[in-house]
Each structure stands twice: as structure tokens, then as C-alpha cells.
Amino acid sequence: MTAYGKPVPAPDADSAPYWQGCREHRLLIQKCGACGAVRFPPASLCPDCGSAAHDWIAASGRGRVYSWIVVTYPVPKDIYAGDVPYVVALVELDEGVRLPTNIVECDPHDLMADMPVEVVFDDVDDTLTLPKFRPLPD
Amino acid sequence: MWRLRDKYAIAGVGYTAFSARSSVTVRDLALEACGGAMADAGLMPADIDGVVSFHFNDSVPAMAVATGLGLPGARYAIDYQAGGNAANLIVQTAAMAIEAGLATNILCYRAMNGRSGFRLGGGRELAAHGVTQYTAPYGWISYPQAMAMWCRRHMIEYGTTSEQLGAVAVTCRRNAALNDRAMQRQPITLDDHQASRMIVEPFHLLDICLETDGACAVLVTSAERARDLARTPVYIMGAAYGGGPNQGDDLFDAMRWPDHSHNYARYIADDLWASAGIGPDDVDVAEIYDCFTYSVIMQLEGLGFCAPGEGGAFVQAGRIDRDGALPVNTHGGLLSEAYIHGLNHVVEAVEQLRGQAGARQVDGAEIALTTAGAMTCGGAMVLRN
Numbered sequence: 001m002t003a004y005g006k007p008v009p010a011p012d013a014d015s016a017p018y019w020q021g022c023r024e025h026r027l028l029i030q031k032c033g034a035c036g037a038v039r040f041p042p043a044s045l046c047p048d049c050g051s052a053a054h055d056w057i058a059a060s061g062r063g064r065v066y067s068w069i070v071v072t073y074p075v076p077k078d079i080y081a082g083d084v085p086y087v088v089a090l091v092e093l094d095e096g097v098r099l100p101t102n103i104v105e106c107d108p109h110d111l112m113a114d115m116p117v118e119v120v121f122d123d124v125d126d127t128l129t130l131p132k133f134r135p136l137p138d
Numbered sequence: 139m140w141r142l143r144d145k146y147a148i149a150g151v152g153y154t155a156f157s158a159r160s161s162v163t164v165r166d167l168a169l170e171a172c173g174g175a176m177a178d179a180g181l182m183p184a185d186i187d188g189v190v191s192f193h194f195n196d197s198v199p200a201m202a203v204a205t206g207l208g209l210p211g212a213r214y215a216i217d218y219q220a221g222g223n224a225a226n227l228i229v230q231t232a233a234m235a236i237e238a239g240l241a242t243n244i245l246c247y248r249a250m251n252g253r254s255g256f257r258l259g260g261g262r263e264l265a266a267h268g269v270t271q272y273t274a275p276y277g278w279i280s281y282p283q284a285m286a287m288w289c290r291r292h293m294i295e296y297g298t299t300s301e302q303l304g305a306v307a308v309t310c311r312r313n314a315a316l317n318d319r320a321m322q323r324q325p326i327t328l329d330d331h332q333a334s335r336m337i338v339e340p341f342h343l344l345d346i347c348l349e350t351d352g353a354c355a356v357l358v359t360s361a362e363r364a365r366d367l368a369r370t371p372v373y374i375m376g377a378a379y380g381g382g383p384n385q386g387d388d389l390f391d392a393m394r395w396p397d398h399s400h401n402y403a404r405y406i407a408d409d410l411w412a413s414a415g416i417g418p419d420d421v422d423v424a425e426i427y428d429c430f431t432y433s434v435i436m437q438l439e440g441l442g443f444c445a446p447g448e449g450g451a452f453v454q455a456g457r458i459d460r461d462g463a464l465p466v467n468t469h470g471g472l473l474s475e476a477y478i479h480g481l482n483h484v485v486e487a488v489e490q491l492r493g494q495a496g497a498r499q500v501d502g503a504e505i506a507l508t509t510a511g512a513m514t515c516g517g518a519m520v521l522r523n
Contacts, residue, residue, distance in 0.1 A: 005264075006264070006275065006277070007263075007264050007265075007266045007270075007274035007275050007277075007279070008264060008265060008266060008275055009266050009271035009272070009275050010265045010266055010267045010271055011271070012267070012268075012271075015271060039394075040393065040394075041269060041272050041393060047384070047394065066291070066398075067287050067288075067290045067291040067294065067398055068287070068290060069278075069283055069286040069287050069290060069338050069339060069340075070336075070338065070339035071277060071283060071338050072336045072337060072338060072339065073335070073336075073337040073338065075259065075279055075280040075282075075283070076279070079277075080277050083277060086277060088276050088277060088278040088283065088287070090287060090393075090398075098393060098394075099272065099393070100272055100273050100276055100278055100393065101276055102276050102277070108339075113294040128275075130275055130276070132276075
């Protein structure tokens with residue numbers, strides 16, 4: 001963590017399986033055992049029907065860019081000065097949920113709405129893997 | 139729905155100087171603004187029995203003001219852990235507390251050393267807990283970065299342009315030039331907006347509000363008492379607070395928000411206008427929460443001043459100018475007057491309705507709208523003289 005020097009997730013009882021899945025390069029999301037709705041972020045109860053029953057399913061890892069920003073002024077400055085410009089996007093997975101991520105392997109100004117993207121797992125250190133997305137090849 | 143139409147009033151306003159470095163404590167800022175509102179109403183500490191505020195742990199709590207002003211016995215002193223979404227809600231809360239018999243004269247304030255002290259846009263801890271664990275690790279951290287995501291979605295849906303955002307910035311600055319207390323008074327052009335540094339696309343620097351050391355306060359009391367006090371009462375006609383489904387686990391979080399091309403305003407509009415008994419066409423002046431240029435456009439659409447997607451054209455056509463159909467942010471707003479988290483909009487509305495706005499007075503202003511909020515939740519009021 002000290003070597004990485006950027007914000008890192010603090011897994012909790014709800015999210016631990018998600019982050020463990022990322023370590024194994026699997027994008028796991030919850031599917032309600034009662035109503036079948038998929039959800040993100042992870043939560044103990046289904047926000048649609050209230051059921052605690054759920055399965056972790058492996059998402060396809062494919063989706064589309066719902067919205068995005070290009071960070072050009074780093075905040076906090078000392079942490080992100082070397083990274084700008086970078087893209088943060090909300091990606092809508094084919095399964096229907098949206099998650100925040102970075103779009104990589106793409107010029108920030110080539111981003112387009114609804115651009116098809118696929119997950120790529122970034123092993124940032126020995127304990128943390130962040131799912132990021134890159135444009136899906138034509 | 140708000141059922142207290144015209145039963146409560148704002149009877150006093152107070153404020154400090156707005157600066158980048160106050161050189162005093164937040165407590166002193168709060169006391170100065172609250173003392174000002176109390177004196178403006180012609181009241182003494184013995185008359186005040188309630189205090190309400192909101193903050194992000196960047197201020198002093200209401201009990202500190204009760205103690206600092208020497209109130210003989212505050213019967214209602216409460217703080218919201220909240221951002222700009224609560225800047226109108228505290229006024230509503232004061233009226234509700236008086237209606238319930240909990241107090242008679244209540245001070246509402248927001249005080250912060252927002253530039254020299256705790257800066258809201260600054261950053262977060264390295265260990266990202268709760269919903270922040272899904273955002274901060276991607277360098278998605280500041281409020282400008284949060285709101286830019288919404289703005290982009292509006293651009294995708296409706297073709298809203300950066301030049302249309304710029305029209306809001308230029309309008310606010312033009313109004314601020316007439317306002318002695320505004321922090322930024324030198325005029326800007328659309329070219330200045332376009333040439334200003336890109337902070338987080340699609341936002342330029344001039345799309346983003348100021349950071350301010352300062353405070354504002356208002357004194358809320360019953361309409362009956364207000365009529366016996368020093369100033370022309372400003373009545374609370376209508377009020378609403380809320381948002382849609384999935385408002386998130388904190389103000390930043392909107393992962394499950396249904397559609398980022400509209401915000402809370404759409405969900406409170408019906409209650410707001412029904413509670414006031416008027417509609418958008420009846421508003422003479424509108425002080426609209428402008429933490430970013432874009433939030434003005436989204437609230438104009440959500441509250442029904444124009445259709446969804448037409449907000450960009452609405453602001454570009456000059457309708458929000460001082461001499462337009464709907465003068466907006468006559469004080470300069472958060473973009474050019476000061477960032478007192480939206481309570482300065484309430485103060486400005488009161489001064490407009492009293493006819494005390496000096497060079498920036500909108501002639502014949504009788505009904506004002508104030509709003510507070512930009513993303514999943516917020517509130518608004520309709521005020522009249």
C-alpha cells in the first residue's frame with residue numbers, strides 16, 4: 001500500500017468476495033436469489049426486493065461507456081500529478097449494472113458514448129487488483 | 139407535502155465578508171452572521187431559542203452558536219451532516235420546529251473557512267471505505283469530478299455544449315459585478331470561459347464554483363411575529379426536499395441513480411409548486427444552486443422552466459439575464475459571489491424581495507425561487523414578500 005500510494009479499497013463484509021474475485025481475474029456481481037435482479041455495488045440485501053438470498057455470478061466483463069470524464073487537474077495533486085490526463089467512466093455491463101472504472105489503452109479523446117469495452121484486470125500490487133476497461137477490438 | 143404556506147417567514151439576514159482568508163475561527167464567522175441576522179430582525183439573544191445548521195465536519199455545531207451568542211436556553215439546536223442539499227432544508231426545518239411548538243425564533247446558518255481551512259474539494263483518505271471503495275481507487279475523488287460525469291451524460295443525451303455552460307458563468311459574473319460583497323467581480327466573456335484551464339472535462343475552471351471563508355444566516359419566525367419585527371417579512375410560500383430512487387450512500391455516490399441526465403429537481407418539482415400554489419411562470423427571480431454551471435441547466439429543466447434537454451438553449455438565449463424572463467443568481471451565485479454552500483442564495487432572495495438589493499435589484503420582484511442541491515438529493519423554496 002505504501003509503495004502504491006493511491007487510494008485503495010477497504011474491503012468489508014459485503015465487498016470482500018468482489019475484491020477477491022478481482023484478484024482471481026473474475027468480475028463477480030451479485031444476483032438476487034429471490035427476484036433475480038443483479039446489483040452493484042455489493043450489498044447484503046437486494047435493493048429491489050429486500051431478499052438476503054444471493055449468488056455471486058461471473059459477469060461477462062463486457063459493457064458500454066455510459067458516461068465519462070477526463071481528469072486533467074490532479075486531485076490530490078501529489079498523488080495524481082503523474083497520471084493526468086486519465087479517464088474515469090461509468091461502464092454499463094451487459095448484465096445491466098453500472099460501475100466506476102478507468103478506461104485504459106485508449107486516447108482520452110477517442111472516448112465515445114456507448115463505446116463497447118471489455119474488462120482488463122490491473123494487478124497493482126500483491127494484494128490489490130482493480131478491474132479496468134479497454135475498448136473492445138472491432 | 140409542505141402544508142405551511144405563508145405561515146412562516148424570514149425576518150432577518152446576516153453575513154460576513156466573503157474572502158479567501160478570514161483570519162478568524164469558523165465559530166466567529168458563525169457568530170457574526172447569526173448576530174447580524176438577529177440584529178437585522180430587531181431581536182435580542184433572549185428572543186432566540188433555536189439554531190439549525192448543516193456541515194461536513196468543517197464548521198461549528200449549532201450548540202456552539204447558542205453558547206457563543208449567550209442564548210438563555212436553546213430549546214432546539216440541531217445540525218445536518220450534509221452539503222448544499224441542505225441549504226434550504228435548514229430553513230424548512232426551522233419552520234417545522236416552530237410549528238411543532240419546539241421554539242419561536244430560530245437562527246439558521248452556514249459557516250466555513252472553505253478556502254483557508256477545510257477545503258471540500260481537497261481529497262480523501264488513502265483507505266477507501268464504504269461506497270468510496272468503488273470510486274476513489276480510480277482517481278474519482280473530487281466533487282467537480284463527480285458532477286462532470288452527470289454533465290457529460292446530459293451532453294450525450296441532449297447535445298448540450300460547453301458554450302452553453304459558459305453562458306451560465308458569464309451571467310453570474312455579470313451579476314456579481316453589481317454586488318459589493320462578491321469575491322469575483324471582473325467581467326468575463328464566453329471566450330474567457332472557453333480559454334480557462336480545463337480541470338476535468340467537460341468542466342473548465344470557470345464552470346466550477348469558488349472556495350470561500352465566510353458565513354450567512356437567516357432568522358426564521360412565524361408570519362405573525364415577523365409582521366411585528368423590524369423588516370418586511372419574506373414569507374415561505376412553498377418548499378420541498380428529496381430526490382428519486384437510489385439516492386446513494388453519500389452525496390458523491392450515484393452508482394445506482396437511474397439517469398444522470400436529470401437530478402433531484404425533477405422529483406421535487408410537483409410538491410414544490412403545489413405547496414406554493416404557483417408555477418414556474420410566476421417566479422420573478424431565481425437563485426439556483428450553481429456549484430457548477432451545469433447544475434443550473436439541470437435544475438431549470440427539472441423544475442419545469444423548460445423541457446428536459448432544453449436547458450442549454452434556455453440559458454444561451456439570455457432568458458436568465460437580469461433583464462431576461464427569469465433573472466438567475468442576481469448576486470453572482472456560488473460561481474462568482476461566494477461559496478456559502480447555497481445559504482447565500484436564500485439571503486439574496488430575501489434582499490431582492492425586500493427591495494434592498496441596490497444596484498442588482500430586480501424591479502418589482504415579488505416571488506423568488508431558491509434551490510439547493512445538484513445531484514441525487516436537494517431542496518427548494520418559493521418565497522414572497
